[in-house]
Amino acid sequence: MISPLVVRRSRLDLEDIPEYREDLKRQHIYPTIPEAPIELGYNLNEVKDLYLRTLDLISPSDEDKEKHKADPAFRYFKASRYKPTEYIVPNENLRKELDKELNEKMGTGLYMLAGRQGVVSDFMRRLLVRRFESSVAAFRESLKMMIDSFERIQAWIEKRDKVPVYKRGILPDVEDFYETSDDDLTEEITAMFEKYQDRGFFEIDMKYIQREKFMADIQSDLQLLKDIRTEWFGEEPQIQFDYKLDAFRKLLKKL
DNA sequence: AGTCGCCTTTGGCCTGGAAT
DNA sequence: ATTCCAGGCCAAAGGCGACT
Numbered sequence: 001m002i003s004p005l006v007v008r009r010s011r012l013d014l015e016d017i018p019e020y021r022e023d024l025k026r027q028h029i030y031p032t033i034p035e036a037p038i039e040l041g042y043n044l045n046e047v048k049d050l051y052l053r054t055l056d057l058i059s060p061s062d063e064d065k066e067k068h069k070a071d072p073a074f075r076y077f078k079a080s081r082y083k084p085t086e087y088i089v090p091n092e093n094l095r096k097e098l099d100k101e102l103n104e105k106m107g108t109g110l111y112m113l114a115g116r117q118g119v120v121s122d123f124m125r126r127l128l129v130r131r132f133e134s135s136v137a138a139f140r141e142s143l144k145m146m147i148d149s150f151e152r153i154q155a156w157i158e159k160r161d162k163v164p165v166y167k168r169g170i171l172p173d174v175e176d177f178y179e180t181s182d183d184d185l186t187e188e189i190t191a192m193f194e195k196y197q198d199r200g201f202f203e204i205d206m207k208y209i210q211r212e213k214f215m216a217d218i219q220s221d222l223q224l225l226k227d228i229r230t231e232w233f234g235e236e237p238q239i240q241f242d243y244k245l246d247a248f249r250k251l252l253k254k255l
Numbered sequence: 256a257g258t259c260g261c262c263t264t265t266g267g268c269c270t271g272g273a274a275t
Numbered sequence: 276a277t278t279c280c281a282g283g284c285c286a287a288a289g290g291c292g293a294c295t
């Protein structure tokens with residue numbers, strides 16, 4: 001209904017809509033339409049093995065996962081921190097109880113939340129892969145961010161015996177929230193708490209979670225991220241510079 | 256049967272309001 | 276009048292429930 005009234009001036013519109021096309025022609029104005037991007041290659045040199053190994057860890061193929069399903073030594077990044085609802089206890093009564101609580105507090109049932117968190121966890125894993133393939137510097141940033149995030153959630157669970165679920169932003173430090181003695185919450189902290197609750201913050205009690213399995217997976221993910229960080233950026237980092245960046249810089253200079 | 260909002264991170268961009 | 280900053284929007288994928 002509104003499309004004839006909307007003024008759109010994207011380059012494609014300028015070509016496709018006769019009024020714009022003819023008007024521009026009349027004025028001898030020719031929009032610049034960029035060419036399709038050109039794919040460039042670069043050599044990973046001695047980093048190739050480390051690169052492929054890292055990729056296998058953060059993004060194993062489905063065949064690999066299936067093949068090593070029974071092998072407890074097979075390591076890969078599960079992004080477990082983002083899907084606590086995958087670790088809900090099999091007890092039907094407790095599940096119903098949690099489902100009811102979530103519906104009342106958040107307006108979102110357990111199964112809805114579990115579906116979402118599964119997607120989010122997978123998405124986070126893919127984001128890490130994308131950052132990895134983007135540049136060495138980007139990968140280092142995101143590794144640090146993710147390690148911090150895993151450590152914050154670990155500390156939270158240990159202190160509160162509850163899993164925090166917080167959308168929209170970085171999870172606050174648990175010490176900032178609950179360190180005050182004798183429950184004498186200052187006004188500042190109360191205000192902060194309300195702000196987070198308004199943005200959808202809530203906690204899932206650990207009695208609903210298969211504690212050992214969940215904590216073990218979080219620890220395993222965390223250690224895996226740290227091992228990758230040590231290999232790439234540790235005391236004796238295998239990576240001295242960014243071959244991708246280097247290749248691109250050379251090309252720019254040549255041009 | 257089809258559409259839409261939710262939810263995650265990143266970085267560019269924009270806005271409104273406060274500080275200089 | 277200018278600068279600064281916090282906060283919000285947007286895209287990417289996709290399972291699920293609510294709604295039409």
